[in-house]
Amino acid sequence: MPTPDDFWSYFGALATYVGVLALPGGLIGLAAGLRGWALAGLAPLLSHTVTGLAGPWLAKIHLPYNTLSVAGCTLLIAGVVYGLRRLALARGWSSPGAAEPGVTWTRRAHVAVAACIVLALGLSIIAVLSAKGGTTAVFQRWDTVYHANGIRYIADTGDGSLTGMSKLNWYPDGNFYPNGYHLVGALVYQLSGTTIPVTLNAITMPTAGLFALALVALVRQLGGRAVFAGCAALVAGTATTGAYEQVSSGLLPFALGIVLTPLAVVALQRYLVHPDIGSGAVLALSAVGLLAAHSSALFGAILFAFPLVVQRWYRVLRGRGADGGAEGKGFGRVVGGDLLRMLPVMLVAGVLASPMIFGAIGFTSSSYPYHPWGSHLPVLKSLALLATFHQVLPDPQLWLTALFAVGVLSFLALRGMRWLLLSAILLSTLFVLVASYGDTEWVIALSRPWWNDRYRLMALAAIPLCLLAAHGMAQLQRWLAKLVTQRAWLRARPRLTARFGLVSAAVVVALFAVVTGGFLNTANAKAVSLLYYNGLPGEVVPPVSADELTAMAELGRMHIPADEKVLNDRLDGTAWMYAIAGVHPVAAHYDAGVPPKDAAYLALHFREYDTDPEVRAAVRRLNIHHVLIGSGSIVVNGLPSPGLRNLEGLDFLRRDYANPGAAIYTIVK
Known part of the structure; x- marks a missing residue:
């Protein structure tokens, strides 16, 4: 976006x-x-x-x-x-x-x-x-x-x-x-x-x-x-x-x-x-x-x-x-x-x-x-x-x-x-x-620095594999140069022989570019596209939408103090709130591993603000006065947290901004 x-x-x-x-x-x-x-x-x-x-x-x-x-x-x-x-x-x-x-x-x-x-x-x-x-x-x-x-x-x-x-x-x-x-x-x-x-x-x-x-x-x-x-x-x-x-x-x-x-x-x-x-x-x-x-x-x-x-x-x-x-x-x-x-x-x-x-x-x-x-x-x-x-x-x-x-x-x-x-x-x-054998205990222990992740270990193995492939490419150049320079008419011209090394290298590189379709650039761009779509383009809905970015920019113009947090859902694009607008979110990462106690409780029960004193206490402890709700999810077909669903019309909230994919509320009680 x-x-x-x-x-x-x-x-x-x-x-x-x-x-x-x-x-x-x-x-x-x-x-x-x-x-x-x-x-x-x-x-x-x-x-x-x-x-x-x-x-x-x-x-x-x-x-x-x-x-x-x-x-x-x-x-x-x-x-x-x-x-x-x-x-x-x-x-x-x-x-x-x-x-x-x-x-x-x-x-x-x-x-x-x-x-x-x-x-x-x-x-x-x-x-x-x-x-x-x-x-x-x-x-x-x-x-x-x-x-x-x-x-x-x-x-x-x-x-x-x-x-x-x-x-x-x-x-x-x-x-x-x-x-x-x-x-x-x-x-x-x-x-x-x-x-x-x-x-x-x-x-x-x-x-x-x-x-x-x-x-x-x-x-x-x-x-x-x-x-x-x-x-x-x-x-x-x-x-x-x-x-x-x-x-x-x-x-x-x-x-x-x-x-x-x-x-x-x-x-x-x-x-x-x-x-x-x-x-x-x-x-x-x-x-x-x-x-x-x-x-x-x-x-x-x-x-x-x-x-x-x-x-x-x-x-x-x-x-x-x-x-x-x-x-x-x-x-x-x-x-x-x-x-x-x-x-x-x-x-x-x-x-x-x-x-x-x-x-x-x-x-x-x-x-x-x-x-x-x-x-x-x-x-x-x-x-x-x-x-x-x-x-x-x-x-x-x-x-x-x-x-x-x-x-x-x-x-x-x-x-x-x-x-x-x-x-x-x-x-x-x-x-x-x-x-x-990634589910074997000793393999898990051995590979823990790489989080037992085969994708990371493929990248590590690729270093010597790439060097060996490059050596193979260099050997083709050496054989090509040797094949040509052994000709009697070329051996009699040492200056031309010396230059053919560069020519043969250029030929090998050109052939490599042709047979790989431009150094596999299309394939590599397709791989990198996962970074911008969280999957292959057309197969997933990116979690950070243009509507959410617009709402975050609006939030940044509201001059929210640095000691105040804005309540948001952990799985939608609003986790980018701080990077985009400089405003502190309650959830600043999709990762829910060991979440803060108040953040976890609000994600489940914020809708019960009027009736649950613990919700109001958590809001006070985190100094929350605003809520930003987005529309996407980092998880395929993911739903908002139970405590942040269907906030429209609740009497303790006032909607200050809305677009088709995001809304900003202010807590009025």
Whole structure:
């Protein structure tokens, strides 16, 4: 549904988001010695580290979270990292450049890879725009209302604590929730001056582009070919099961965590190769950033990256040596040294992220209900979903399957990245367990960080699967180039031979674009459309209607005080009230898990206001003077709560505003 913003306000929000992602993390990355693709890739993750730390720590010392305080935190972290790194260089404890990849790319290769990232970014933006046909649509999925209200709460109040934004719905104390996504969104909302729906769209549009950047940084750090990196960017912008499915489900912080996960390998490999203060700081801060983005992101990153360590140790065991000065050392010394060097990194990351760690522990043991999904697909069906890169949509993405098969069959050519096959097996096994045996107790316990949700675990497994598909695509280019350049007439022209590498890459990309029908953009737009309809267009009625948005805007013009709550139904679109109008609702989220006692009682009995003194007492405690009733429902064929049905004509209410889908009442007694 549209909100009163134009394209240029959206463009300003998108540009602001890019700046917020690039500047804080970029400054810290420079201070830590990052350069090139490692700096470009890790900057967004390190920016989430800064905001993720600033929010809860500033709240602990009673300072507001805003642009100025975040800038101060950025300078503080960058200054400490730079000072320690310079001290280490001066004392000879480390040497610059030792963690950089050993394979050199030409300038032309860098430009071509950058062009692939730009193309993936464009595909990401077009998919989201095509999903709804505009830039200012309101998201309609379950959790999006929580994210929308949370971003505005942080921006309006300056409270960046890990429980603050939850107080809108679970008052008075709130619930723990990792808020790195919302802290960044609050900065974008403040700096751009747009509405919350526009801010959410701006943050969502480049998601697949961020995925592409992360995969390129990984391939570059591990010494992969530029063609492999470019193909990885294009597959990231094409595969539905990567970024698009998570966006379509409204799991926006989780989608952010998924696209940032590959960067854990970049930070880890740099530290293993060259364990100094700069690379250690980057690894510790990257771990914190993943934890801030989403609690499961760090767990997923560990599972994704651990095969890299296994491969390193296996090479030492076979007597082949490992990167980072491990040549000549025995297996025990290498393993012990790696583990010992991880201790200070874990200690620093643990101290910095202690509010998140203790918050997550407290939430796990709280009374908030945990309801596992309990999926039980046939194993062959689960494997088929993985191999065909689809889950939300009915149509398999067979061209990606073909590339994946080529990548797996030629995995020996991955050389230092052969661990990707082990990572794919590990994460795919976890997906199959949850998808096929999701109601088994030990599987539920194992997959709790991902809420026992096969859709989330598909996205995690998609990371190595996409990389293997990209490797297959790169191998096709290599074979094509080799086939042509072996011609005698071409071998006699070395300058032409050198240029054919770029030509063959362009041919492979063009063929991929043709056979996938424009990089599967139509399919991805269809998947993302679920975000704007809460289902496939035409099959469901979105819970947030244009009439409700109009009524919420009218409510915002009534100058309702901040300490007053407006009674509303939990399942209709009025839960967006705070994000749209800045007015505090009684129900600020569709989630009814552990609702406030007064909110639950009013939902059942508000119609009995005249006869039930407990209703009147609850109204006084919550300082309610107005009621907003909508017409939609997040639940298919859902009905309003019993206490909020048929309010028209009740003598204790006066109707002040009405349209076909919403009404505002004032309590007159």
